[in-house]
Amino acid sequence: MIINFTKMHGLGNDFMVVDMTNSPEMLISTQQIESLADRHYGVGFDQMLVVENSEVADFRYRIINADGSEVAQCGNGARCFARFVTEKGLTSNNPISVETRNGVMRLLINEDNTVRVDMGEPQFEPVKIPLEIESQATVYKVNGIEFGALSIGNPHCILIVDKVENTEVEAVASAIQESQLFPEGVNVGFMQIVDRGVVLLRVYERGAGETLACGSGACAAIIHGIKLGLLDQQVTVNFKGGSVIVEYTPGEHVFLMGPAEFIYEGQVEI
Numbered sequence: 001m002i003i004n005f006t007k008m009h010g011l012g013n014d015f016m017v018v019d020m021t022n023s024p025e026m027l028i029s030t031q032q033i034e035s036l037a038d039r040h041y042g043v044g045f046d047q048m049l050v051v052e053n054s055e056v057a058d059f060r061y062r063i064i065n066a067d068g069s070e071v072a073q074c075g076n077g078a079r080c081f082a083r084f085v086t087e088k089g090l091t092s093n094n095p096i097s098v099e100t101r102n103g104v105m106r107l108l109i110n111e112d113n114t115v116r117v118d119m120g121e122p123q124f125e126p127v128k129i130p131l132e133i134e135s136q137a138t139v140y141k142v143n144g145i146e147f148g149a150l151s152i153g154n155p156h157c158i159l160i161v162d163k164v165e166n167t168e169v170e171a172v173a174s175a176i177q178e179s180q181l182f183p184e185g186v187n188v189g190f191m192q193i194v195d196r197g198v199v200l201l202r203v204y205e206r207g208a209g210e211t212l213a214c215g216s217g218a219c220a221a222i223i224h225g226i227k228l229g230l231l232d233q234q235v236t237v238n239f240k241g242g243s244v245i246v247e248y249t250p251g252e253h254v255f256l257m258g259p260a261e262f263i264y265e266g267q268v269e270i
Helices: 030-037 075-087 169-177 215-227
Strands: 002-010 013-019 047-052 059-065 096-100 103-109 115-118 140-142 145-151 155-160 187-195 198-205 209-211 234-239 242-248 254-258 261-269
Touching: 002 075, 013 075, 030 047, 047 075, 059 075, 075 096, 075 103, 075 115, 075 215, 075 254, 075 261, 145 169, 145 215, 155 215, 169 187, 169 198, 169 209, 187 215, 198 215, 215 234, 215 242, 215 254
Parallel strands: 013 047, 059 096, 155 187, 198 234
Antiparallel strands: 002 013, 002 261, 047 059, 096 103, 103 115, 115 254, 140 145, 145 155, 187 198, 198 209, 234 242, 242 254
């Protein structure tokens, strides 16, 4: 079977985008996704984005990690999704509504081709993250590690650090991911606050490892910083791969704005 795909990225967080609106019966196995994600023998990507038809929105949006696991949210991917369906002539709508496992999102393409994503309302209750702690708190402390936790369609753990470049990201994140605190896994963010409007962030994602950027991770980090009173309601988040802007007012939806770029078109046999 031959698959047509588009390779895209949002700040270096890279995706293999596949249009299945005309092939709803086509299935790709976990093993095939892992092979395609391999950066030496396959296409190479952090996530596969699948465009499908929807009965409740313009499209259905599926996000599949490099290890074959499916997740409910990806902010960088959502921006790429919006540009893909527009450039491919699949829709002329703007904003675009997309059905996800977490509900319906709205994506607005700006005149400069950046995309503003309505990421919805964060969830803080441990049972909704999910987090294996009974009482909700702004800051949790387990085994000497202080962190914030919330869901923005997928679970996030946020640690505030002095210097992100000196942080042992993989070791700390792996310990948290293996601790059983987060039964569905967790994306672990390490945030250095530069000032009230600027942060540096590294994110170690479940199913993908550290990526050059993470849109939902940016939202989670800023929400946590605002809850602590450390950040303003609009913040620039700087990753290794570039920058995004996050806007959040407590009690309301969080918005993510940034670029989405095309890399190349291709075909692959699976």
